[in-house]
Each structure stands twice: as C-alpha cells, then as structure tokens.
Amino acid sequence: MKVLGMISGTSHDGIDVAVVDFARTGDVLAGRVGHTASTPYPDELRARLIAALPPAGTTLAKVCELDTLIGQTFAAAAAEAVERGGPVDLIVSHGQTVFHWVEGTHARGTLQIGQPAWIAERTGVPVLSDVRIRDITAGGHGAPLVSVLDGLLLGGHAGGAGALNLGGIANMTVVREGELVAYDIGPANALIDAVVTSRRLNGRGFDADGAIAASGRVDARLLEELLDEPYYRLPVPKSTGKELFHLDYVEAALAKVAPRVGDADLVATLTELTVRTVADDVRAAGVSTLVVSGGGCRNPVIMRGLRAALPGVDVAPSDAYGAPADDKEAIAFALIGWLTAHGLPGTVPGGTGARATRILGTLTPGAGPLVLPAPMAEPPRSLVLTR
Numbered sequence: 235m236k237v238l239g240m241i242s243g244t245s246h247d248g249i250d251v252a253v254v255d256f257a258r259t260g261d262v263l264a265g266r267v268g269h270t271a272s273t274p275y276p277d278e279l280r281a282r283l284i285a286a287l288p289p290a291g292t293t294l295a296k297v298c299e300l301d302t303l304i305g306q307t308f309a310a311a312a313a314e315a316v317e318r319g320g321p322v323d324l325i326v327s328h329g330q331t332v333f334h335w336v337e338g339t340h341a342r343g344t345l346q347i348g349q350p351a352w353i354a355e356r357t358g359v360p361v362l363s364d365v366r367i368r369d370i371t372a373g374g375h376g377a378p379l380v381s382v383l384d385g386l387l388l389g390g391h392a393g394g395a396g397a398l399n400l401g402g403i404a405n406m407t408v409v410r411e412g413e414l415v416a417y418d419i420g421p422a423n424a425l426i427d428a429v430v431t432s433r434r435l436n437g438r439g440f441d442a443d444g445a446i447a448a449s450g451r452v453d454a455r456l457l458e459e460l461l462d463e464p465y466y467r468l469p470v471p472k473s474t475g476k477e478l479f480h481l482d483y484v485e486a487a488l489a490k491v492a493p494r495v496g497d498a499d500l501v502a503t504l505t506e507l508t509v510r511t512v513a514d515d516v517r518a519a520g521v522s523t524l525v526v527s528g529g530g531c532r533n534p535v536i537m538r539g540l541r542a543a544l545p546g547v548d549v550a551p552s553d554a555y556g557a558p559a560d561d562k563e564a565i566a567f568a569l570i571g572w573l574t575a576h577g578l579p580g581t582v583p584g585g586t587g588a589r590a591t592r593i594l595g596t597l598t599p600g601a602g603p604l605v606l607p608a609p610m611a612e613p614p615r616s617l618v619l620t621r
Contacts, residue, residue, distance in 0.1 A: 244402025269319030374588030400530025556619030
C-alpha cells in the first residue's frame, strides 16, 4: 500500500511530504521511502498564519480563511507529490496545528487546520486527517505521535535508544527492552525562530547553520531565568507548543533580567536553552544512543552542544535508520495512515499517556467509493525503512 504523508510542524514554515510504499511480511513491516519534498508556505500566507497564532487574538473569519488557504496549499503539495512520486492509495494530512490546549499535565483539545476536502478534490485520493484528537479523547496528549514509528524502528536497540525530534518543539521517545515513553521536552527552534523573524536577523526566519548563535555569547542570567520554567519540572507524559513558547515569552524573560542583551547573544542563549533542556532529559533517560531528526539537527551549534553535553551517548541523525532527518515526521504520518487503513492503532500509550491504543483519524473519500484493505488482527513488531 502506497501512502503519502504530509505535515507542517510548529515552525509553520511549510509542508513536508513523503511517499512510502508499505509491504508486510510476518511481523516485519517494510517501508520503501520514495518521493520526499518540502514546500514553503507563500510569504503572505505564512505571515497571516503567524499573525493569528497565540498569544495574538484572531476571529473565526480568519480561522475559516486560513483553513481554506492552508487546505489549498496542502492540496497543491499533494498533487505535485503524486505527479512526481506516482499514484498513491491514501493521503495522510496532519494539517497545521494552530492551538494545542493543555492544562497542567492534561491535554484538553487540539486544533489542526487545512481543510482535507481540498486535497481529496484535487487528487481524487482518500484523505486521513485530524489524527491527534482521538488519542486526546482517550486521555492522551495526542503527541508526540511519531513515537509509534520510533518504537517500531528502535525497539530492538541494545542499551536503550532515544529518538529526538528538533522541530519547533523538541520531543523525545525513549525505547528500552520493549517499553516506550515519549513526551515534549520544550522549545527546540520555536524561540530561536521567533527572535530571528521578529528582529529580521536574516531573510530566512531561522538561524541557518547556527551562524547567529555561533557569533554570540550565552547570557547566564537570562539562561537561568529561562530554565526556571515550570513546564520542565512537570511529570511525563506532557506536551506543549507555541501556546507557551512564543516571542512574548522571550520578551517577558528579557524584561525581568537582561533587557539589553544583543541579538546574537540572545540567539546563542536560546540555542543553549535547547541544548541544556534536551541534554538533561537524555541523561535522565540513560540511553546509549540518541537518534536525531528535524530541522534542529542541521544546526551545528545545537549538535555540537549535545555531543559535548552527552559524552557517553552516540548522537547521530536518523538518516542511518532509513528515515531522512528532514522527512521523518512525514514518514511517521504515512505510517499512521497505513495503520489506520488496516484497522490498527496508531498510538502507544506510553508515548502519549492515553488509557489505551486507538485507531486514529477521520477519512474523507476521494473520487470514488472508499475502499480499505482487509483489517489485520495484530500490528507489526518492527519497521525497516529503505530508499
């Protein structure tokens, strides 16, 4: 079964796609990764999206407009992926998260927009969407859903392994001796990107190659203030997002302790915040291997910092496991689509904190009748990805 996975993450920079051809033999699921791509949002659409996100106010009219415009942008990206990667049996659209409602250690709701009917209409292919909410109704956080892929990829790793995703938010899956736990650590690129964008430090909206951080120095007082964030001390499972970690959050910390910090020093401090919070949690997990994906793994300042802080841990990109670091989340949602199509759960309770596993998503039919494969009684035990 050939599945197209699509996601725009908490960096709000564009749509990642991955076409994966799945075939099962016994307990092993093989996935051949075909076409992958990243389609940036048009500048005007990204600006409108960012302007509507918390802590900014918005209106239902603006939400409706963004739901349509993002849906149409996803539809165009899907059509191009099908044209380049060949016909697919199912499309999975994560859409764009615009609000993740968490109170304390409990997730109450989540909202992803990007109307899937536009994708189904444009491609004629059935679309699975709204994949997080069912886990939340079962008491979970609906995140990090990539943990189902991590468990299948790393389940047999001796000495325990951690799968770290450095997107807007850093999340980690820890797999050891058949047990799995996953949660959001805190900001990875979210605060860095917010500062780079708001202060127009370059034309790209992120710290390309860590160049800005490398030119600055860490401000110890500001870092101490940022590390005092109560979220880091919450028990797992837990999830977070830009509802907490946004530009105003940085400005409030600056106003308290370091209002005159220069741009490069501020980016260096926020980068060190990512390194410190991640390294602390990896040490607590006691894993011997850390498999890293997401845009942050292309930041040499973050990666050097993690390797220096974790001398006994093998830190490497996820590419070595067949999951290209830039495409891993899109691959994960393709996997969730395959699981849902076969009547299999797309969650691991230890990964999200739910009471039990759940089959995920809402299906929008394509051009013809909705036809699904025969259900499977048991999920695969491992996943092997190849290009």
